[in-house]
Amino acid sequence: MIDTKPVEDASRDLAADLAALRADVAKLTASLAKVVKAEASSTTESVYGVMDVAKQKISDRASDARGKLTDASSELEASIERNPLMAVMIAMAAGLVIGLISRGK
Template identity: 70%
Template sequence: MTDTKSLEDASKDFAADLSALRDDISKLTASVAKLVKAEASATTDSVYGAMDAARQKLSDHASDAKEKISGASSDLEAVIERNPLMAVLIALGAGLVVGLLTGGRK
Protein backbone atom coordinates (compact mmCIF):
# COMPACT_ATOMS: atom_id res chain seq x y z
CA MET A 1 0.00 0.00 0.00
CA THR A 2 2.84 2.39 0.72
CA ASP A 3 4.22 1.77 -2.74
CA THR A 4 0.88 2.70 -4.26
CA LYS A 5 0.60 5.77 -2.09
CA SER A 6 4.14 6.94 -2.88
CA LEU A 7 3.48 6.27 -6.56
CA GLU A 8 0.33 8.40 -6.40
CA ASP A 9 2.26 11.17 -4.59
CA ALA A 10 5.04 10.99 -7.16
CA SER A 11 2.46 11.11 -9.95
CA LYS A 12 0.80 14.18 -8.39
CA ASP A 13 4.19 15.84 -7.89
CA PHE A 14 5.10 15.06 -11.50
CA ALA A 15 1.80 16.49 -12.75
CA ALA A 16 2.33 19.64 -10.66
CA ASP A 17 5.90 20.00 -11.93
CA LEU A 18 4.73 19.48 -15.51
CA SER A 19 2.03 22.11 -15.08
CA ALA A 20 4.56 24.56 -13.62
CA LEU A 21 6.91 23.83 -16.52
CA ARG A 22 4.12 24.55 -19.02
CA ASP A 23 3.41 27.86 -17.28
CA ASP A 24 7.09 28.77 -17.34
CA ILE A 25 7.34 27.93 -21.04
CA SER A 26 4.26 30.07 -21.77
CA LYS A 27 5.76 33.00 -19.87
CA LEU A 28 9.10 32.54 -21.61
CA THR A 29 7.38 32.44 -25.01
CA ALA A 30 5.51 35.66 -24.22
CA SER A 31 8.73 37.34 -23.05
CA VAL A 32 10.61 36.29 -26.20
CA ALA A 33 7.74 37.51 -28.39
CA LYS A 34 7.80 40.91 -26.65
CA LEU A 35 11.59 41.12 -27.02
CA VAL A 36 11.45 40.25 -30.73
CA LYS A 37 8.68 42.81 -31.30
CA ALA A 38 10.66 45.51 -29.49
CA GLU A 39 13.83 44.71 -31.45
CA ALA A 40 11.93 44.73 -34.74
CA SER A 41 10.42 48.09 -33.87
CA ALA A 42 13.81 49.53 -32.93
CA THR A 43 15.34 48.20 -36.14
CA THR A 44 12.51 49.66 -38.21
CA ASP A 45 12.95 53.03 -36.54
CA SER A 46 16.68 52.88 -37.17
CA VAL A 47 16.21 52.04 -40.85
CA TYR A 48 13.68 54.84 -41.31
CA GLY A 49 16.04 57.27 -39.59
CA ALA A 50 18.89 56.25 -41.88
CA MET A 51 16.63 56.60 -44.93
CA ASP A 52 15.56 60.08 -43.85
CA ALA A 53 19.18 61.11 -43.29
CA ALA A 54 20.18 59.74 -46.70
CA ARG A 55 17.24 61.50 -48.36
CA GLN A 56 18.20 64.80 -46.72
CA LYS A 57 21.85 64.39 -47.73
CA LEU A 58 20.84 63.59 -51.31
CA SER A 59 18.58 66.62 -51.38
CA ASP A 60 21.40 68.83 -50.08
CA HIS A 61 23.81 67.49 -52.70
CA ALA A 62 21.22 67.96 -55.45
CA SER A 63 20.64 71.60 -54.49
CA ASP A 64 24.43 72.18 -54.33
CA ALA A 65 24.81 70.67 -57.80
CA LYS A 66 21.94 72.79 -59.09
CA GLU A 67 23.61 75.93 -57.74
CA LYS A 68 26.96 74.97 -59.30
CA ILE A 69 25.35 74.25 -62.68
CA SER A 70 23.45 77.51 -62.52
CA GLY A 71 26.69 79.37 -61.74
CA ALA A 72 28.55 77.57 -64.54
CA SER A 73 25.73 78.36 -66.94
CA SER A 74 25.85 82.04 -66.01
CA ASP A 75 29.64 82.05 -66.45
CA LEU A 76 29.32 80.37 -69.84
CA GLU A 77 26.72 82.92 -70.96
CA ALA A 78 29.01 85.75 -69.89
CA VAL A 79 31.95 84.25 -71.83
CA ILE A 80 29.78 83.83 -74.94
CA GLU A 81 28.56 87.42 -74.69
CA ARG A 82 32.16 88.69 -74.41
CA ASN A 83 33.49 86.51 -77.26
CA PRO A 84 30.66 85.54 -79.61
CA LEU A 85 32.96 84.76 -82.55
CA MET A 86 35.09 82.43 -80.42
CA ALA A 87 31.94 80.63 -79.20
CA VAL A 88 30.75 80.09 -82.77
CA LEU A 89 34.17 78.74 -83.84
CA ILE A 90 34.29 76.37 -80.86
CA ALA A 91 30.78 75.11 -81.64
CA LEU A 92 31.75 74.61 -85.30
CA GLY A 93 34.88 72.67 -84.31
CA ALA A 94 32.94 70.49 -81.89
CA GLY A 95 30.35 69.78 -84.58
CA LEU A 96 33.04 68.78 -87.07
CA VAL A 97 34.71 66.44 -84.56
CA VAL A 98 31.41 64.78 -83.68
CA GLY A 99 30.59 64.46 -87.39
CA LEU A 100 33.93 62.84 -88.14
CA LEU A 101 33.65 60.45 -85.20
CA THR A 102 30.17 59.28 -86.13
CA GLY A 103 31.21 58.58 -89.71
CA GLY A 104 28.58 60.68 -91.40
CA ARG A 105 26.26 59.46 -94.15
CA LYS A 106 27.62 57.70 -97.18
Protein backbone atom coordinates in the same frame (compact mmCIF):
# COMPACT_ATOMS: atom_id res chain seq x y z
CA MET B 1 -2.43 -6.20 -2.37
CA ILE B 2 -0.04 -3.75 -4.01
CA ASP B 3 0.22 -0.25 -2.61
CA THR B 4 -0.31 2.16 -5.55
CA LYS B 5 -0.18 5.31 -3.44
CA PRO B 6 3.50 6.14 -4.22
CA VAL B 7 2.86 5.74 -7.96
CA GLU B 8 -0.20 7.98 -7.79
CA ASP B 9 1.75 10.59 -5.78
CA ALA B 10 4.60 10.47 -8.28
CA SER B 11 2.14 10.80 -11.15
CA ARG B 12 0.52 13.86 -9.52
CA ASP B 13 3.95 15.38 -8.85
CA LEU B 14 4.94 14.79 -12.46
CA ALA B 15 1.70 16.36 -13.69
CA ALA B 16 2.25 19.36 -11.42
CA ASP B 17 5.85 19.70 -12.61
CA LEU B 18 4.73 19.53 -16.24
CA ALA B 19 2.07 22.18 -15.62
CA ALA B 20 4.65 24.42 -13.94
CA LEU B 21 7.04 23.83 -16.86
CA ARG B 22 4.32 24.74 -19.37
CA ALA B 23 3.60 27.94 -17.45
CA ASP B 24 7.31 28.81 -17.35
CA VAL B 25 7.65 28.17 -21.09
CA ALA B 26 4.60 30.36 -21.76
CA LYS B 27 6.08 33.18 -19.65
CA LEU B 28 9.44 32.80 -21.37
CA THR B 29 7.78 32.90 -24.79
CA ALA B 30 5.86 36.06 -23.87
CA SER B 31 9.01 37.70 -22.54
CA LEU B 32 10.96 36.75 -25.63
CA ALA B 33 8.20 38.12 -27.86
CA LYS B 34 8.33 41.44 -25.99
CA VAL B 35 12.12 41.64 -26.35
CA VAL B 36 11.97 40.84 -30.07
CA LYS B 37 9.22 43.41 -30.59
CA ALA B 38 11.18 46.07 -28.70
CA GLU B 39 14.37 45.31 -30.67
CA ALA B 40 12.47 45.36 -33.96
CA SER B 41 10.93 48.70 -33.05
CA SER B 42 14.31 50.10 -32.04
CA THR B 43 15.92 48.82 -35.24
CA THR B 44 13.11 50.27 -37.33
CA GLU B 45 13.53 53.67 -35.67
CA SER B 46 17.30 53.53 -36.27
CA VAL B 47 16.81 52.66 -39.94
CA TYR B 48 14.30 55.48 -40.40
CA GLY B 49 16.71 57.87 -38.69
CA VAL B 50 19.56 56.87 -40.99
CA MET B 51 17.27 57.13 -44.00
CA ASP B 52 16.18 60.64 -42.98
CA VAL B 53 19.81 61.75 -42.63
CA ALA B 54 20.70 60.22 -46.01
CA LYS B 55 17.66 61.82 -47.62
CA GLN B 56 18.65 65.22 -46.24
CA LYS B 57 22.25 64.82 -47.46
CA ILE B 58 21.06 63.84 -50.94
CA SER B 59 18.70 66.80 -51.01
CA ASP B 60 21.49 69.16 -49.93
CA ARG B 61 23.90 67.78 -52.53
CA ALA B 62 21.24 68.01 -55.26
CA SER B 63 20.57 71.61 -54.28
CA ASP B 64 24.30 72.41 -54.37
CA ALA B 65 24.65 70.73 -57.78
CA ARG B 66 21.65 72.63 -59.09
CA GLY B 67 23.20 75.91 -57.91
CA LYS B 68 26.57 75.08 -59.51
CA LEU B 69 24.87 74.12 -62.78
CA THR B 70 22.94 77.40 -62.78
CA ASP B 71 26.16 79.34 -62.13
CA ALA B 72 28.01 77.47 -64.90
CA SER B 73 25.14 78.09 -67.31
CA SER B 74 25.17 81.80 -66.50
CA GLU B 75 28.95 81.95 -66.98
CA LEU B 76 28.66 80.15 -70.33
CA GLU B 77 25.97 82.55 -71.52
CA ALA B 78 28.07 85.53 -70.47
CA SER B 79 31.12 84.09 -72.23
CA ILE B 80 29.12 83.53 -75.43
CA GLU B 81 27.81 87.12 -75.28
CA ARG B 82 31.37 88.45 -74.85
CA ASN B 83 32.90 86.29 -77.61
CA PRO B 84 30.21 85.15 -80.09
CA LEU B 85 32.67 84.36 -82.89
CA MET B 86 34.76 82.13 -80.60
CA ALA B 87 31.59 80.30 -79.47
CA VAL B 88 30.61 79.61 -83.10
CA MET B 89 34.12 78.30 -83.89
CA ILE B 90 34.12 76.02 -80.82
CA ALA B 91 30.68 74.66 -81.76
CA MET B 92 31.84 74.04 -85.32
CA ALA B 93 34.99 72.23 -84.15
CA ALA B 94 32.97 70.11 -81.73
CA GLY B 95 30.55 69.20 -84.52
CA LEU B 96 33.42 68.26 -86.81
CA VAL B 97 35.00 66.02 -84.15
CA ILE B 98 31.68 64.33 -83.36
CA GLY B 99 31.03 63.81 -87.10
CA LEU B 100 34.45 62.23 -87.61
CA ILE B 101 34.04 59.95 -84.58
CA SER B 102 30.56 58.81 -85.56
CA ARG B 103 31.53 58.21 -89.20
CA GLY B 104 33.37 55.02 -88.36
CA LYS B 105 35.93 53.12 -90.43
